[in-house]
Amino acid sequence: MQITFQFRLYPTPEQEQQMNRTLDLCRKLYNRAKEQRDTANNQEGKTVTNTMQQNELPAFKKEFPAYKEVHSQVLQDCLRRLDHAYQRFFRGEAGFPHYKSADRYLSFTYPQPGAVTKTFAKGGYVYLPKIGLVRMRAHRPFDRANVTQINVKRYADGWMAGIGVKVETAEASQTMETAVGIDVGLRTFPALSDETKVNSPRHLRKAEKRLRRAQRRLSRKQRGSRNRQKAKRKVARIHQKVARQRKDFLHKQSHRIVRSHDLIAVEQLKVKNMIRNRRLSKSISDAGWRKFITYLSYKAERQGKRFVQVPAHGTSQTCVCGANVPKTLATRLHECKRCGLVQDRDIVSAKVILQRALEIAA
Ligand SMILES: [Zn+2]
Known part of the structure; x- marks a missing residue:
């Protein structure tokens, strides 16, 4: 490989x-x-x-x-x-x-x-x-x-x-003491079943903000003008910088996750679930999180870890106890009436993903 x-x-x-x-x-x-x-x-x-x-x-x-x-x-x-x-x-x-x-x-x-x-x-x-x-x-x-x-x-x-x-692909390890589920919500930051989140670093968020500002400035420039050309080059430069920083960040985070776990579980992403947005900055972040999954999978393979993709169906509407907990996109908190679990919805999704993966793996 x-x-x-x-x-x-x-x-x-x-x-x-x-x-x-x-x-x-x-x-x-x-x-x-x-x-x-x-x-x-x-x-x-x-x-x-x-x-x-x-x-x-x-x-x-x-x-x-x-x-x-x-x-x-x-x-x-x-x-x-x-x-x-x-x-x-x-x-x-x-x-x-x-x-x-x-x-x-x-x-x-x-x-x-x-x-x-x-x-x-x-x-x-x-x-x-x-x-x-x-x-x-x-x-x-x-x-x-x-x-x-x-x-x-x-x-x-x-x-x-x-x-x-x-690189040599490591022998697949048999151990499965540590497993992690990851909810790669496209609207927010990925959540892990160990109750942490993968947050973008501040310098990256700032750079993304700079990019959005430059894009707005570009859209106000008159077509065919010299100023527009200049603004366009500037957007391209910032865009590349942001894309690179993000890639670097995704590499580090995926490395960290794979190194400390033997089984990594994610949802199968469906294209129709992707948020369609023609704005450049947004498209970076969508593509970025998809890339994150790719990095996780090849790093897992390289280190002989298990990488499991589970069907996405209903992971955000279910509790770890198996109860159905309906939520709209706006509901950020999961509150289960059956077992009393109250937690961030993405963290609960990550836990449900992990459960499903362990069922598949077993
Ligand atoms: Zn419950």
């Missing part, structure tokens, strides 16, 4: 220039290779394959010496991307491949960094062949010996490295 870590890069101005140049050269190669395929096909009825194009790379580099500035693996990967685009088209999974404009070609990849670099010789840096030792903030530890690929991507607010690492 492979997982990908996202770390921010801090290139020097010279390195950044080289990274931008790499993107530009790769994009041009991509478009040229696409043109070659289409022309051969349309005019001569011939098929140009990926292998043929890969074999032409050395001659191509002789003709266009600028390409010597780009690592050969990166160029090979560029051609492979084009080939994948055609394959997806032939399988009916995507439309016909497009030419790429500069704002559509945003990343380049070292597919086998281990073979060509002393990649992770130095902490706090990543070695990108032909670019250099680039400063990188690795805020989570990862196994430097098992790096399978490095993707370098440009965002509105800077550069990120996506580092693919191979």
Whole structure:
């Protein structure tokens, strides 16, 4: 199994220039290779394959010496991307491949960094062949010996490295002493059956507020104006920052939960239960909590823990004693007339989810 870590890069101005140049050269190669395929096909009825194009790379580099500035693996990967685009088209999974404009070609990849670099010789840096030792903030530890690929991507607010690492799936553990149910309410913060809640940290809430403010400002700007362009870029920047902070937060929280439990139970989320909202900030938070479930499931698998999804039906309307306790969305408190339990409704839901999971597991 492979997982990908996202770390921010801090290139020097010279390195950044080289990274931008790499993107530009790769994009041009991509478009040229696409043109070659289409022309051969349309005019001569011939098929140009990926292998043929890969074999032409050395001659191509002789003709266009600028390409010597780009690592050969990166160029090979560029051609492979084009080939994948055609394959997806032939399988009916995507439309016909497009030419790429500069704002559509945003990343380049070292597919086998281990073979060509002393990649992770130095902490706090990543070695990108032909670019250099680039400063990188690795805020989570990862196994430097098992790096399978490095993707370098440009965002509105800077550069990120996506580092693919191979991980072994731990032997499934048999113990089930500690189990937890999680109610991932989309309207509120996830609640745990141990009577705690996963609250966003203050800095994240503040950033989200900043994003909403910037979005409101953008909506007031006149269409087509320079100010609107500026406001748009600003929204994109804040949006990315918030998305990243949230992701980091979700990683930490899911790690914490999985580490301290042997069985993790959640509800099956239904798409129709999702709150539809076109506002960006809202869509982040919805997608975020769904992501939270994904993180929980793969971290659980990796650590050999059990991950159980239970049917969502009625979990918010039932008491742990089995009694039916009807509530509207506005009712925040669960009050059971049968057993006398009075508690936050989401916590009770989490407990009910855990009960159901234990029944399934047994
Ligand atoms: Zn009850």
